[in-house]
Amino acid sequence: MTGPFESKDVSVAILARRARETSRVLATLPDEVRREALVKAAYALVEQKAEILAANERDCESARVQMDRGLMSTSLFARLQTSERGISEMAAKMHEVAQLPDPINRILSTTELDKGLRLEKVSCPLGVIGIVFESRPDVIPQVVSLTLRSGNAVLLKGGAEAINTNKALVAVLRNGFKSVPQIPYDAMNLLHTREDVAEMLALENEIDLIVPRGSKEFVKHVATHSRIPVLGHGEGICHVYVDAAAALKKALDVALDSKVQYPAACNAAETLLIHAEIAPLLLPELLAAFTEAGVIIFGCRNTIALATGNPNLLPACEEDWATEYSDLRISVKIVQSLDDAIAHINQYGSKHTESIVTEDEEAATRFMQQVDAAGVYHNASTRFADGHRYGLGAEIGISTSKLHARGPVGLEGLTTYKYRLFGDGHTVATFGQ
Amino acid sequence: MTGPFESKDVSVAILARRARETSRVLATLPDEVRREALVKAAYALVEQKAEILAANERDCESARVQMDRGLMSTSLFARLQTSERGISEMAAKMHEVAQLPDPINRILSTTELDKGLRLEKVSCPLGVIGIVFESRPDVIPQVVSLTLRSGNAVLLKGGAEAINTNKALVAVLRNGFKSVPQIPYDAMNLLHTREDVAEMLALENEIDLIVPRGSKEFVKHVATHSRIPVLGHGEGICHVYVDAAAALKKALDVALDSKVQYPAACNAAETLLIHAEIAPLLLPELLAAFTEAGVIIFGCRNTIALATGNPNLLPACEEDWATEYSDLRISVKIVQSLDDAIAHINQYGSKHTESIVTEDEEAATRFMQQVDAAGVYHNASTRFADGHRYGLGAEIGISTSKLHARGPVGLEGLTTYKYRLFGDGHTVATFGQ
Numbered sequence: 001m002t003g004p005f006e007s008k009d010v011s012v013a014i015l016a017r018r019a020r021e022t023s024r025v026l027a028t029l030p031d032e033v034r035r036e037a038l039v040k041a042a043y044a045l046v047e048q049k050a051e052i053l054a055a056n057e058r059d060c061e062s063a064r065v066q067m068d069r070g071l072m073s074t075s076l077f078a079r080l081q082t083s084e085r086g087i088s089e090m091a092a093k094m095h096e097v098a099q100l101p102d103p104i105n106r107i108l109s110t111t112e113l114d115k116g117l118r119l120e121k122v123s124c125p126l127g128v129i130g131i132v133f134e135s136r137p138d139v140i141p142q143v144v145s146l147t148l149r150s151g152n153a154v155l156l157k158g159g160a161e162a163i164n165t166n167k168a169l170v171a172v173l174r175n176g177f178k179s180v181p182q183i184p185y186d187a188m189n190l191l192h193t194r195e196d197v198a199e200m201l202a203l204e205n206e207i208d209l210i211v212p213r214g215s216k217e218f219v220k221h222v223a224t225h226s227r228i229p230v231l232g233h234g235e236g237i238c239h240v241y242v243d244a245a246a247a248l249k250k251a252l253d254v255a256l257d258s259k260v261q262y263p264a265a266c267n268a269a270e271t272l273l274i275h276a277e278i279a280p281l282l283l284p285e286l287l288a289a290f291t292e293a294g295v296i297i298f299g300c301r302n303t304i305a306l307a308t309g310n311p312n313l314l315p316a317c318e319e320d321w322a323t324e325y326s327d328l329r330i331s332v333k334i335v336q337s338l339d340d341a342i343a344h345i346n347q348y349g350s351k352h353t354e355s356i357v358t359e360d361e362e363a364a365t366r367f368m369q370q371v372d373a374a375g376v377y378h379n380a381s382t383r384f385a386d387g388h389r390y391g392l393g394a395e396i397g398i399s400t401s402k403l404h405a406r407g408p409v410g411l412e413g414l415t416t417y418k419y420r421l422f423g424d425g426h427t428v429a430t431f432g433q
Numbered sequence: 434m435t436g437p438f439e440s441k442d443v444s445v446a447i448l449a450r451r452a453r454e455t456s457r458v459l460a461t462l463p464d465e466v467r468r469e470a471l472v473k474a475a476y477a478l479v480e481q482k483a484e485i486l487a488a489n490e491r492d493c494e495s496a497r498v499q500m501d502r503g504l505m506s507t508s509l510f511a512r513l514q515t516s517e518r519g520i521s522e523m524a525a526k527m528h529e530v531a532q533l534p535d536p537i538n539r540i541l542s543t544t545e546l547d548k549g550l551r552l553e554k555v556s557c558p559l560g561v562i563g564i565v566f567e568s569r570p571d572v573i574p575q576v577v578s579l580t581l582r583s584g585n586a587v588l589l590k591g592g593a594e595a596i597n598t599n600k601a602l603v604a605v606l607r608n609g610f611k612s613v614p615q616i617p618y619d620a621m622n623l624l625h626t627r628e629d630v631a632e633m634l635a636l637e638n639e640i641d642l643i644v645p646r647g648s649k650e651f652v653k654h655v656a657t658h659s660r661i662p663v664l665g666h667g668e669g670i671c672h673v674y675v676d677a678a679a680a681l682k683k684a685l686d687v688a689l690d691s692k693v694q695y696p697a698a699c700n701a702a703e704t705l706l707i708h709a710e711i712a713p714l715l716l717p718e719l720l721a722a723f724t725e726a727g728v729i730i731f732g733c734r735n736t737i738a739l740a741t742g743n744p745n746l747l748p749a750c751e752e753d754w755a756t757e758y759s760d761l762r763i764s765v766k767i768v769q770s771l772d773d774a775i776a777h778i779n780q781y782g783s784k785h786t787e788s789i790v791t792e793d794e795e796a797a798t799r800f801m802q803q804v805d806a807a808g809v810y811h812n813a814s815t816r817f818a819d820g821h822r823y824g825l826g827a828e829i830g831i832s833t834s835k836l837h838a839r840g841p842v843g844l845e846g847l848t849t850y851k852y853r854l855f856g857d858g859h860t861v862a863t864f865g866q
Contacts, residue, residue: 250857378856380550402849421817423814425812427694
C-alpha cells in the first residue's frame, strides 16, 4: 500500500492538473473499456477483501479508542465499519453501474442547418469531479463507478477516521484497473488532509464540479468558499401532507415510513401537514403510532388541542418548521386547505422531496405542479428519494439545486454536452442565401 | 405609459416576490395559453409600432447628445436605434418561438419502481429569471418569448440609455397579453436603476437564474456578488485551427468569416493556429486577405518569418493568446502538431467555440473529442454559434459553463425537471420485499 499507490507527497494542484489531463484521455475511451475496468475492479474488491477488511479493522481500532473517550458517536462508528457482506455489496453495485447504458457519446439531437452543415448535440463528461465525504467506505467504489463510467476523473477526499480503509480501497480498485491498461493511473486519486480540501476549492480551472457530502454547515462552507460549481443539498426538510381526501391507512403508512424508517437520512420527513377536516379522525391514531415508535412530536396549537394526553407531544414554535431534526422528532401542523399546505412547503421546504397523501387526483396534480421540489410524490414515502431506488444504479449525491441536476444524481448528472458542427467550409456570410 | 405599466415605485424585493408567486401560476398554464399570449404580443408589436418608434426616437435624441459629447460610441448608438423593420423582425421571432414545441411538461423518462409505483421525470420551468442587458431593444421581446414560452417569470433590467424604448416595449407586450387573461400581470417586470441590479443579486430565494449580458467585467461582478446561479459567458476567445490536411479554400473562407464577418461578436475568432506543414503555403495569401479586410495581425516568431513585408503584421506577445480583441485584430500562431493545437486551445480558450479546418477525418474527430468547449466545429466558421442559427428560435445567452446549459441557450436551458412518484401508500420499509 505504498510506492505507486501513495499520492501523499504530491500537491493537490499537481494531482488536479494530472486529473485534468487524464480526463481528456478518459473522454476518448470506448464504452467497452470503461465498462470492463469497472467489472475488473469489482472482481478485485471481492478477491482482495482480506486487505480491505484488515485496513478497516485498523481504522475501527482507533475509532473504538475515540468512542471510549467520547470523541466519536456510535452512529459514525457504525458507518465506518464494513464487513465481507459490505464488500460484496460494493462489488455488486459496481457490476450494476457497469451494465448501465453509456451516458456519454449519446447524440441528443441532430439538426441540418444548411446543405452539408450538420449540428449534433452530444453528451460528454464534465471532466474532473472533486468529492468530499465522511467515513462510509462504500462511497469510494460507488463514486468511482459513476465517475469512470461517465468518463470523468475524480479526486476523493474521505474522512480521516477511514484513512486506512480508503487507501486500501483505492489500491484494490487500481489493481483491478491494471488489467485494462487504457485506464490512466490518475483516473482517481485520494486526498488526505483538511488542507487538501481548502486547496481543492481554489482550483476552479482544473475541477469542474465539487460534491460535498457532509453537514449542512460544510456544504454551505464549500458553496461560499469556492467558485467551482457545487452539487449537493444543504438541508432535507421534507414534508408529508395528508389531504382531506386521504385514505387513512395510506396516510399512516406513508407518514410513519417517511419519519421512522431511517430518520438520519436527508429524505426523512421533518414536518407533517394535516388538513383540518381529516385531523380529528387521523391525528390521535397517527400520533399514538409515532409515540410508540419513540418519536417526539412538536405540534401546532390545534394539534395539541386534538391530541391531549399524548406524552410525547410538545408545543411547536416557529423555528420547528425550519428545522431538519434528522432524528426521531417531527413537527405537526394542521392546515386549512391544500393551498395552505403548498404555501407552507414552498416557504419552509428545502426543495428536496415532498409527498401528498390523497385519493383526490386533482389535489395530487395541483400539489405536484405547484410544489417546487426535486421530488413530488403522491401516496408514497419521502424515503424513496434515492439513486438506487430510482434505478440510477448508484448516486453521487442528491441535488436540491434546480440547475443542471436535481434530486438523486447518477451518471447523467456527471455529463454535460457539446455541440459538434460538421461543415464543408461553411461561412456565416453566405449562410441561408 | 404610466399607471398600471409603471413599476418604478415598487421595490425589487416586492417585484421578485410577485414574480415568484406568478411563476407558480405560469407553471400550470397549458401550452395553448402560453403560445397564444406570444402570438397576441407579436401582433401588438406590429400594431403599436408607432409608440415604440416614438419612444425609441426619444432615446436616440438623448443618445445623440451623448455622442456629440463623446460619451457614447457610435456602435452603442447603432445597437440602440430600431426601425419599422426591426420591430417586424422582433414580431417574427416571437411567432417563431410560439411555434416551437412546448419545453415544459415533457415526460423525460418513466420507471416502474415496484407494483403500482411509477416514477416520472418531467421537465418544468426554472421559476424566476433575472436578466441584465445593454441597449439593444430586441432583447426584450426575445427574452420574454423564451421565458413565457417556458413558463418562467422574468425581471428585465435594460440599459438606462434605452429606458423609453424598453418601457414602450413592455407596455405594448402587456397590451398583447391582455387578450389572454390567464397571463398574470407580473409575468414580466422592468427594473430601472443600477441599484435595482444590486438588490436583485441578493434575492437568492426569489430568483432562480441570473443572465448577465454585458462586459466580461460585469459578468464577473455578478458571479462574485451573488449566490444565484449565473448563466453567461465571461469571454469568447475562439480559435480556428488550420490542420496540415486542410483544404486551402476552406481554410481561407472559414478563417476570414470567423474574424471579419462581425468581429464584435463573442463567437468571432481571436486566434488562428496553423500547422507548420501548411503554413508556408497558406500564410502569405491568408494574411494578405486579412490585411485587405483591415485586420491587424499579431504573429508568433515563425509567422513573422513567413510573412515579412505584410504592413499589418506585428509581433505577438504572451498576452495576445489570452486576449478577446472583439475587433479587427487577430493573433496567429504556427503549431507543430494537432496535439499542440488542442493543448493551446485548452489552455487559452474560453470553452466557447473552436473550429478545425481539415480533410483528415481522424484529426477532426480527435480535435472535436479533446477540445473542451461548448462548440467544436469541423470546416465551419465559429460565427455559427448562435441560438437562431442553431434552430433554437432565439437565445437568452451563450453559456461557457459546463453545468446545466452549454453554448447558445434557448428554451431548454430555461427548464429544469422534477421527479413525480405515483404510489398507493408505498413505504420504503416494505420496498422490494
